[in-house]
Amino acid sequence: MSTNKTGVTLPAGFKAAAAQAGIKYQNRLDMAMIYSEAPCKVAGTFTTNQVKAAPVKWDQHIVYDCGTARAVICNSGIANAATGQEGMDCCRKSAEAAANALNAANEAAAPVTTDDILVASTGVIGMQIPVDKISAGVEMMIPELSPSEESAHLAAQAIMTTDTVPKEVGIQVEIGGKTVSIGGMCKGSGMIHPNMCTMLSFLTTDAAISQEMLQKALSAVVVDTYNMVSVDGDTSTNDTVLLLANGMAGNDEITEENTDYQAFCEALFEINRQLARKIASDGEGATALFEVTVKGAADKASAVTLAKSVVTSSLTKAAIYGHDANWGRIMCALGYAGIEFDPDQVELWLTSAAGTVKIFENGSAADYSEEEATKILSEPEVTAIADMHQGDGEATAWGCDLTHEYVSINADYRS
Amino acid sequence: MSTNKTGVTLPAGFKAAAAQAGIKYQNRLDMAMIYSEAPCKVAGTFTTNQVKAAPVKWDQHIVYDCGTARAVICNSGIANAATGQEGMDCCRKSAEAAANALNAANEAAAPVTTDDILVASTGVIGMQIPVDKISAGVEMMIPELSPSEESAHLAAQAIMTTDTVPKEVGIQVEIGGKTVSIGGMCKGSGMIHPNMCTMLSFLTTDAAISQEMLQKALSAVVVDTYNMVSVDGDTSTNDTVLLLANGMAGNDEITEENTDYQAFCEALFEINRQLARKIASDGEGATALFEVTVKGAADKASAVTLAKSVVTSSLTKAAIYGHDANWGRIMCALGYAGIEFDPDQVELWLTSAAGTVKIFENGSAADYSEEEATKILSEPEVTAIADMHQGDGEATAWGCDLTHEYVSINADYRS
Numbered sequence: 001m002s003t004n005k006t007g008v009t010l011p012a013g014f015k016a017a018a019a020q021a022g023i024k025y026q027n028r029l030d031m032a033m034i035y036s037e038a039p040c041k042v043a044g045t046f047t048t049n050q051v052k053a054a055p056v057k058w059d060q061h062i063v064y065d066c067g068t069a070r071a072v073i074c075n076s077g078i079a080n081a082a083t084g085q086e087g088m089d090c091c092r093k094s095a096e097a098a099a100n101a102l103n104a105a106n107e108a109a110a111p112v113t114t115d116d117i118l119v120a121s122t123g124v125i126g127m128q129i130p131v132d133k134i135s136a137g138v139e140m141m142i143p144e145l146s147p148s149e150e151s152a153h154l155a156a157q158a159i160m161t162t163d164t165v166p167k168e169v170g171i172q173v174e175i176g177g178k179t180v181s182i183g184g185m186c187k188g189s190g191m192i193h194p195n196m197c198t199m200l201s202f203l204t205t206d207a208a209i210s211q212e213m214l215q216k217a218l219s220a221v222v223v224d225t226y227n228m229v230s231v232d233g234d235t236s237t238n239d240t241v242l243l244l245a246n247g248m249a250g251n252d253e254i255t256e257e258n259t260d261y262q263a264f265c266e267a268l269f270e271i272n273r274q275l276a277r278k279i280a281s282d283g284e285g286a287t288a289l290f291e292v293t294v295k296g297a298a299d300k301a302s303a304v305t306l307a308k309s310v311v312t313s314s315l316t317k318a319a320i321y322g323h324d325a326n327w328g329r330i331m332c333a334l335g336y337a338g339i340e341f342d343p344d345q346v347e348l349w350l351t352s353a354a355g356t357v358k359i360f361e362n363g364s365a366a367d368y369s370e371e372e373a374t375k376i377l378s379e380p381e382v383t384a385i386a387d388m389h390q391g392d393g394e395a396t397a398w399g400c401d402l403t404h405e406y407v408s409i410n411a412d413y414r415s
Numbered sequence: 416m417s418t419n420k421t422g423v424t425l426p427a428g429f430k431a432a433a434a435q436a437g438i439k440y441q442n443r444l445d446m447a448m449i450y451s452e453a454p455c456k457v458a459g460t461f462t463t464n465q466v467k468a469a470p471v472k473w474d475q476h477i478v479y480d481c482g483t484a485r486a487v488i489c490n491s492g493i494a495n496a497a498t499g500q501e502g503m504d505c506c507r508k509s510a511e512a513a514a515n516a517l518n519a520a521n522e523a524a525a526p527v528t529t530d531d532i533l534v535a536s537t538g539v540i541g542m543q544i545p546v547d548k549i550s551a552g553v554e555m556m557i558p559e560l561s562p563s564e565e566s567a568h569l570a571a572q573a574i575m576t577t578d579t580v581p582k583e584v585g586i587q588v589e590i591g592g593k594t595v596s597i598g599g600m601c602k603g604s605g606m607i608h609p610n611m612c613t614m615l616s617f618l619t620t621d622a623a624i625s626q627e628m629l630q631k632a633l634s635a636v637v638v639d640t641y642n643m644v645s646v647d648g649d650t651s652t653n654d655t656v657l658l659l660a661n662g663m664a665g666n667d668e669i670t671e672e673n674t675d676y677q678a679f680c681e682a683l684f685e686i687n688r689q690l691a692r693k694i695a696s697d698g699e700g701a702t703a704l705f706e707v708t709v710k711g712a713a714d715k716a717s718a719v720t721l722a723k724s725v726v727t728s729s730l731t732k733a734a735i736y737g738h739d740a741n742w743g744r745i746m747c748a749l750g751y752a753g754i755e756f757d758p759d760q761v762e763l764w765l766t767s768a769a770g771t772v773k774i775f776e777n778g779s780a781a782d783y784s785e786e787e788a789t790k791i792l793s794e795p796e797v798t799a800i801a802d803m804h805q806g807d808g809e810a811t812a813w814g815c816d817l818t819h820e821y822v823s824i825n826a827d828y829r830s
Contacts, residue, residue: 051750125743235751322826328540335466336650411737
């Protein structure tokens, strides 16, 4: 798998653009658009939150009832969540504006309909979006749509909220003798604890694949990638992953779980693993990526629960921030996860680019140097490994440290 | 119910003392002792964490296998958790030291045995306790044992760790024509998310009551008090509630669920509700008590889950710190609790000493003044009320805001 290029315009036939639409903020990009020259199969996974943002409902209709799409428009000022019927009307009007503008510009060979336009939002919950600004933003973006890498970069910037860096990836893989590309961008920094879905992530591919297999591949991959990320334990109302496939790579269409499907899934997993790690390491206020691997658990589900319990523990996260090898908090977080185990059997390690130390075994502290542990914990990427010695279950979760800056960002996010 | 006096020495026959034993810190009280002139029935609830501190196992043996006790000794320097066999040996030696010292001082009419001594610890996980310092602390405390209110105050100070205030309560209630007293003290500020038990809480009463009914009353009461408190979502390895009853009030012994039992339970509930609120409002770094009441839920269990989801939401807690009426985060936290509901049916209010505003109804923001909401959120005790309009389920949970100080305390707790 090759990954030297990035972004949603990497696959053939995809264009992107961004605009300053002034939805909430001035003087920053706050709208992005992805457009495919050819009709796409579309797959999606969405938040399990009972409070679903209007665009989540809009996109669920398109993914579940239509299965095809041509474009995504996204704004990063207002989440359009908890906005009632007015919020749904906003989605419809936004999609109409995009479809009309694309048709007027003759961008699409065949007429684009409202049901071809996916809509995504992120930002403040509860405010209504000024639809006229969405329409104006769309008008600005249509002439800018470009297959360049630069346009993908601008789009990735435009979907950021409290993110400090844009997050893009790209992979190319041989499938059936053809080079298939997958590109992606995502945003996410706070309110991050995805469940069967995630923050906003937009993936494009030129693979030829049926909608059924596309959805199957995406649903399988999110479980071990986005769903294993937690910044703050709060599962958002807007979490959305969209994957568009326009078939322009020319490979034989993937319609069953054959070797081509496996190759596609492996590439899709890798791209989403990278995006998930980028989200964790750019968690609000974070100074370090915190990775937790649990192995030797009774089964996979137990490993997932244990790893997530540690990666979401406020006390453990604060200790990582303080470069403090407070393994007691890790043991404590394993202990309250709701999984039965014998603490005396557990082994714990801390590892990073600076080295590896075993910190716990036989029911109490291992013989390690605090100085060495502190050095290990001072790296920008830190991993805790727990071996439960119960079975073959293994899982990895990603999070970040809990910092003063997290509190500052969220004490006055709306101000 | 009268509550003008406080502390564990309020009930007849109980004495307390404190000492600077130098377990971990210098120049502060770090050991406390409670002693009853008469033998006590004892009830207890303990952490559900798989990693149980040695004193939890010690006390479980006494409560479950013996059911009687004479004294509690507690240190607040080292938790004696994840300390293996050496930690268990420490408990036994501590109890032996206390029993021997009490017998030598002729404090007890009948000889005190090791199995009469409850042991509790709080502080750093993983370190071993220097047992000789415990023995020396016990020797210091025996001559100081006193039924005075002042000695109870000193004991309450001595069990503090990151607590900023000692936490004591007292209640007197008429049972069967006799005045029964219940006193209590507790500590808890971080690693607070009790489950079927809690932090350290020591309760004394002179009620005459069978061990079976004493345990039944305590187990019933913790569900709606300590188990509804969360400072940081981390369930400690040491959570322990102990309730000692020496029968010296002279009431007819309570041996069944009669009106005397009901009166006792009501008083016990009130005392524990007050202690639970004290713990929440003194949460590490907290500037405000945050109370969440969910009503109209489908059933009690759903109400508990919903209320806890809001009270533990990092984003909601940060918004409370920022005095920001960010009801979107409350709706979001209700939404990811795992309980099905229709967001359009939910009503939300914020209330405090400064007033009450409805902030959400009919699926979107209610018509309220941000200025008024900010004024309400600037009080030291703030309540959010959610009416789910599904049924009769109701529950109240207590927590606190998430502040810079919480991060500071926990980034270098061990330093």
